[in-house]
Amino acid sequence: MxxxxxxxxxxxxxxxxxxxxxxxxxxPLPVFNEFLRYSRREQEIGGYEAVDEAKELVEKTYQSLATLLHVDRADLSRFENSTRAWDMAFYALPLRKGDRILTTVSEYGANYISYLQVAKKSGVRIEVVPNDEYGQIDLTSLERMVADDVKLISLNHLPTNSGQVNPAEEIGKIAQEHNILYQLDICQSVGQLPLDNSRIRADILSGTSRKYLRGPRGTGFLYTNTERIDDLMPGNEPPLLDHFATEWVDVDEYRLRPNGQRYETFEFSYASFLGFGKAIEYALNLxxxxxxxxxxxxxxxxxxxxxxxxxxxxxxxxxxxxxxxxxxxxxxxxxxxxxxxxxxxxxxxxxxxxxxxxxxxxxxxxxxxxxxxxxxxxxxxxxxxxxxxxxx
Ligand SMILES: Cc1ncc(COP(=O)(O)O)c(C=O)c1O
CATH class of the missing domain: 3.90.1150.10 (Aspartate Aminotransferase, domain 1)
Known part of the structure; x- marks a missing residue:
């Protein structure tokens, strides 16, 4: 380098x-310049007209993100930050009284607050897997705690408050073996280390542009393995919808989009998103x-x-x-x-x-x-x- x-x-x-x-x-400059270039186009020709002109670049950003994470582009959605992306997937899950969520000692505050809220509303149980001698999630305890009523294993890849890297692949293996949904918060790891979800096999990933990917603020993303989530949790549905996330097919009927778009809303900062695209390319090139x-x-x-x-x-x-x-x-x-x-x-x-x-x-x-x-x-x-x- x-x-x-x-x-x-x-x-x-x-x-x-x-x-x-x-x-x-x-x-880096290519990211900032793209952000400025696009903002200028909005000023020059109009916001909707600028998106029409940038259609291919918008699509390229999704494609680059898919390449970075080793996932299907159709399973990606854009968000304004990591927390809302995480929330949208988590609150979509129809968790019920008695279901258990397994998480880790170092879990991120916003995620844990959401577990608490869902526990308060629906009677879900939250269990924290103890740490091993290195101070990270103990895989033997995780295996021991897994049972039929565990519906979700959910944790951060890298915590906000220390240098640890959680063993994401090993956890994915356990989640697959026991047919449990696996939600991984990659907010601090995306852009910092190589991430290959074909090996990690998380069903839900969420992250941001502004941290190790070096993109603009105000942009995040979500990956959802829609097929497996539908399979393991029938009835899951994003907590907030609009006529972009769904098809409004009749006066009393809407249909969820079959892919990641079901989590998105129509409006977005395309200047940030295109800057994010450049940031991903920059990372992939290095x-x-x-x-x-x-x-x-x-x-x-x-x-x-x-x-x-x-x-x-x-x-x-x-x-x-x-x-x-x-x-x-x-x-x-x-x-x-x-x-x-x-x-x-x-x-x-x-x-x-x-x-x-x-x-x-x-x-x-x-x-x-x-x-x-x-x-x-x-x-x-x-x-x-x-x-x-x-x-x-
Ligand atoms: C581990 C982890 N998860 C999630 C977030 C939340 O990201 P955002 O502020 O983009 O919602 C952070 C932010 O610091 C984080 O460190």
Whole structure:
């Protein structure tokens, strides 16, 4: 990889050190330019006319996403963010009293709140699979907890608040063997590591454009294995519908679209979606294997350097670790560290207990600093941040 070129494509790298890629990454120029080009066309010829003109590019974006995830294009839908995409598939499932959902200790706050709401309304039971010695989901316990009343295995691939990578393929194998639906939140993993759903075999995937894919904000996506969901959960239906998601066939009748379009609504920011398309192409051209290797190298280097600073504790758990590096300090709280670094033009974010309450509570954590590296970051940038922390 030509890191200098990649940094030239990312102009802000000459001004600041962006270690908040798990929050929202910096978009490369081709992405930003496409966003601007399309917005200009809307201004020049009109919004509906611009979509007509861009039909092929819109379709190409779905196709690129299908290539990235190794899924069928017809099973994809576009969303404004990851949470709404996740929700649309989850709330569509006709879960009933007594059904069990298995999830993980590190489950993302928004997802867990939805389990709680459905549990409150319908009497579904939520069960958290315990962790293994690495601090990630214990597969033996998962197998042991599986039974006929388990209707859904649902968890994140990479949590919001630590570097762990959950064993998505192994979980998919268990879900297939026991004929259980499998929902995987790939919000932090898509664009960060190679994802092949023909191996993972999740029935539902949801993610965003703005994080490791480096696309514009305000765009996300959903993949649903509609056939298998219909098979295992007859009667499933998106909680919100319009005449785009369905066919209005008679005064008292509508018909769900047979594919992913049943989750979509008519209106959308096409400027963001086309920018997202460019971001996926950019990632595919670099090669996810290559970028993942570099992200891991930088992540490991950052962890090693942080561990040499006496007041810092690295908080990452898991067997395989990603580019998300979390830590705390005995000298300053997480928010103060974030603001101290920001004043020095280093961007990091803060994770609080509500992002993953069960995990944070188990580990006695209220807040953590989250520094997340991407392939365009450098060792010099990491050294600079660590030097700043050393002088605290
Ligand atoms: C693991 C995980 N899932 C889901 C989300 C939600 O994404 P969005 O803000 O696009 O809804 C996040 C956001 O940080 C996340 O870290």
């Amino acid at each position: 030509d890191i200098d070129q990649l940094r030239q494509d990312t102009p802000a790298t000459s001004e600041l050190i962006h270690l908040n890629n798990a929050g929202s990454s910096l978009s 090669g996810l294997e290559n970028t993942w290797r570099r992200i891991r190298e930088l992540g490991d280097y950052l962890r090693e350097e942080l561990e040499t600073i006496d007041h810092i504790t690295v908080q990452d758990i898991g067997r395989i670790k990603s580019g998300i590096v979390t830590f705390s300090s005995s000298k300053m709280n997480a928010q103060e560290i974030k603001m101290y670094l920001r004043a020095e033009k280093v961007n990091v974010s803060v994770g609080d207990i509500t992002g993953a309450l069960i995990d944070m509570r188990q580990r006695g954590l209220e807040f953590i600093v989250r520094s997340s590296v991407h392939y365009y970051n450098t060792r010099d940038e990491i050294d600079r941040m660590c030097d700043l922390l050393r002088t605290l």
